Amino acid sequence: MPLLPLLLLAGDPDPVAAAVAQMTIEEKAAQLQSTAPADPKVGLPAYDWWNEGLHGLARNGTATIFPQAIGLAATWDVALLHKVGDTVATEARAKFNALPVTADRKIYEGLTIWSPNINIFRDPRWGRGQETYGEDPFLTGRLGVAFIQGLQGPDPMHPKVIATPKHFAVHSGPEAGRDGFDVDPSPQDLESTYTPAFRLAIIEGKAQSLMCAYNSIHGTPACASGALMNDRLRKDWGFKGLTVSDCDAVANIHLFHHYRLDAAEASAAAIKGGMDLNCGTTYAALPQAVRRGLVSEAEVDGALKRALDARRALGMAFGGANPWSKIKPSERGTPAHRALALEAARKAIVLLKNDGDRLPLNPGGRIAVIGANADDLGVLEGNYHGTAKDPVTPLDGIRREFGADNVVYAQGSQLAEAGAVIMPETAFRADGKPGLKAEYFASPSVTGTPVATRRDRRIDFNYTRAAPLPGLSATGFAVRWSGEFTPPGAGDYELAIDIPACWKDCNTHDAVRLWVDGKLLHDGPLGKARVAVKVASDGKPVPFRMEIDHRSEDGGVRLMWQPPAE
Numbered sequence: 376m377p378l379l380p381l382l383l384l385a386g387d388p389d390p391v392a393a394a395v396a397q398m399t400i401e402e403k404a405a406q407l408q409s410t411a412p413a414d415p416k417v418g419l420p421a422y423d424w425w426n427e428g429l430h431g432l433a434r435n436g437t438a439t440i441f442p443q444a445i446g447l448a449a450t451w452d453v454a455l456l457h458k459v460g461d462t463v464a465t466e467a468r469a470k471f472n473a474l475p476v477t478a479d480r481k482i483y484e485g486l487t488i489w490s491p492n493i494n495i496f497r498d499p500r501w502g503r504g505q506e507t508y509g510e511d512p513f514l515t516g517r518l519g520v521a522f523i524q525g526l527q528g529p530d531p532m533h534p535k536v537i538a539t540p541k542h543f544a545v546h547s548g549p550e551a552g553r554d555g556f557d558v559d560p561s562p563q564d565l566e567s568t569y570t571p572a573f574r575l576a577i578i579e580g581k582a583q584s585l586m587c588a589y590n591s592i593h594g595t596p597a598c599a600s601g602a603l604m605n606d607r608l609r610k611d612w613g614f615k616g617l618t619v620s621d622c623d624a625v626a627n628i629h630l631f632h633h634y635r636l637d638a639a640e641a642s643a644a645a646i647k648g649g650m651d652l653n654c655g656t657t658y659a660a661l662p663q664a665v666r667r668g669l670v671s672e673a674e675v676d677g678a679l680k681r682a683l684d685a686r687r688a689l690g691m692a693f694g695g696a697n698p699w700s701k702i703k704p705s706e707r708g709t710p711a712h713r714a715l716a717l718e719a720a721r722k723a724i725v726l727l728k729n730d731g732d733r734l735p736l737n738p739g740g741r742i743a744v745i746g747a748n749a750d751d752l753g754v755l756e757g758n759y760h761g762t763a764k765d766p767v768t769p770l771d772g773i774r775r776e777f778g779a780d781n782v783v784y785a786q787g788s789q790l791a792e793a794g795a796v797i798m799p800e801t802a803f804r805a806d807g808k809p810g811l812k813a814e815y816f817a818s819p820s821v822t823g824t825p826v827a828t829r830r831d832r833r834i835d836f837n838y839t840r841a842a843p844l845p846g847l848s849a850t851g852f853a854v855r856w857s858g859e860f861t862p863p864g865a866g867d868y869e870l871a872i873d874i875p876a877c878w879k880d881c882n883t884h885d886a887v888r889l890w891v892d893g894k895l896l897h898d899g900p901l902g903k904a905r906v907a908v909k910v911a912s913d914g915k916p917v918p919f920r921m922e923i924d925h926r927s928e929d930g931g932v933r934l935m936w937q938p939p940a941e
Contacts, residue, residue: 390693391683394418395676403672403679404661409622409654413479419683419692421479424619424652428463428488428526428536429506429759431716432707434930435483436840436849438466438761439712444492446723448508453521455722458715460525463488464535464699466707473704476691482879486689488526489539489586489619490759493519493572494547501548505757512568516575523580528699531581535699537685540576541586542621543608544597545569550590554623555631557591565592574612583616583685587650589624596632596648598624599641604649617681620645622654643669651678708764742777744770745787747796752835753933762841795871795907795935800832802936804916805858811919815844816853819926831856834934838925839875850928857920860891865914866939869907870896872921875930876903886924887932892917901929 394417395403405412406419413421427433430447431440441447441459450456471486493515496504508515519540528535545565550556560569576582585608587598597603598620608614628634628641635641638660645653646661647670664670683692690697726734736742748754750770756763767775774782786799800809810832814825827844834856842849862868872887884900889908896908923932 391680391687394683394693395679398679400662400665400672400675403675404658407652407658407661407675407679407682408656409619409652410482419686420477421481422686422691423480423482423485424487425482425622425654426467426485426488427483427490427759428467429490429492430459430757431761432463432466432470433483433759433761434839435470436762437708437764439708439716440756440760440763441716441719442723443505443757444508445496445505447719448514448518449725450719450722451514452722453517455719456518456521457525459719460522460538461528461535462525462712462715463490464526464528465702466712467536468699468702469704469706472700472702476700486536486691487539487584487685488536489541490526491519491522491538491540492542493540493576494542495568495572497547498549503548506759512571516572519572519576520580523576523582527581527583530698531583532688533690533697533699534583534688537583537617537689538580539584539586539619540573540580540582542588542597543573543585544588544603545592546588546590546597552631553589554627555591555633556589557594557632559593570607577608577612577614583688584619585614585616586619586621587624589621589627591632591634596624596628596634596644598650599628599634599644599648601648609649615681617652617685618650619652620650620654623657624655625650625653625657626655639664639667640669646670646674646678651681736777738777740777740781742773742782744773744782744784747786747790747799749784750786750799750833751797752837753797756837762837762839789937793937795869795873795937797833797835798870798934798936801863802861803833803858803919804861805830811856811858814855814857815847816855817847817851818853819851820924821853821855821922825855834921834932836933837931839930840928851926853922853924855920855922857918859916860910860912860919861916862912862914863938865912868910868912868939869937870910871905871907871935871937872897872901873905873933873935874901876901877928877930878903881928883927885927885929885932888922890918890920
């Protein structure tokens, strides 16, 4: 019988320390990488540390999706953010508890939530600004504390999940090269703008984990900055928890910042700088770093102890118990959770003007809805999102409220020059109605008899670990869409098939076939590259058909277009 179970039976006061003492340096290095393998010797199942919960449990099937973080910030409602965090944690636990505690966990299945993003959003050109609570350090700090406390729950010894505020520090874009850019804030700006929210998150929010940033500050990579991670975070703020790098940020220490010469030196610099867990694989060089005398094994042990203490506190290893293990797997997307998401969405709307008392709209009137964002699932879900069970776009909602016969829709112009947008329902027709006939097959290819037929208004779906209909396998169904392509006018069109491709633990990718006017324009898997095809049109309707064999963990399918300029 391995030593660790014997120690647990004997009531060892610190089974984590006992486990660390049994491991070789290679085993320690493996456990300090984000995709940690099973280690039967010490009773550890495989565990991927990476999970997301920015505005709902992300990337692991159906979940309640709240407004994007910048929208939540517009509520100015601290109590609401606490409820949102609590709901995200409940749904993470519900997913986790659906399997035995000893089960291996792949990416996005764990209880270490890499949220919230409490960086300061100063420049609208920064695409990730949508993940933040805006430009104000005070508001960001107060909302961050509420969200963290909601995630972790009231008992720090038994957290519901572990929150990970990010990215420490001064990661506020836009940046000239994300992997290697250096920022030079003034001492006053650092203290008054970029660190207050993190200070609140640690001292008041009691976050048990923290993520360091890609950038360097005054020439030192954040994930190797002892002044930042050891002196400020641990000494000044009293942080006792786990630190984790942004993904591949340890590799960037030598590959892009050129702060060290190789992976071993970069790993040693990160450990010495106060960085515990490597999102990535660079820590595979830690054994070499120890042998070269760049870092001591005792320093590696300290990082590993903090990481494994977190797993024990969550009740997933070393005999740790956690009361949140009683949450039922069914507690996802419940009516109460959806009602909270609706409350958050309503509070997130900011009315800037109401000239002539146009709002609220009078019932019975005719309404024109114009714009690509009015009917786009990707825009609705934001980033770092789960799969909405019954998504309602603005166009859907307006039609439901005022009656479809009273609403007309036009996509209008593109959002940016040469930027494809979702092909709207107005570009298709089937059985005399906008949209397409959709036939769903309970097999990973379009064969046999469809198990369901319906009308899909557009091809814009999120299949991330979720099937579009009951009775279908999440990774084994097929769809055929058919009807007519009804271009608004003559000209050269570019159609683009876009699949959010699986990038980890993938054996294959989905295959797509596209016919326009009887011509096969694409046939094969997509992988990571968007496929664009040209269609010359005389403006008349032509037959349209598209099929997808969904046989992988690719995250959905979107058919987009760039119509002619005139």
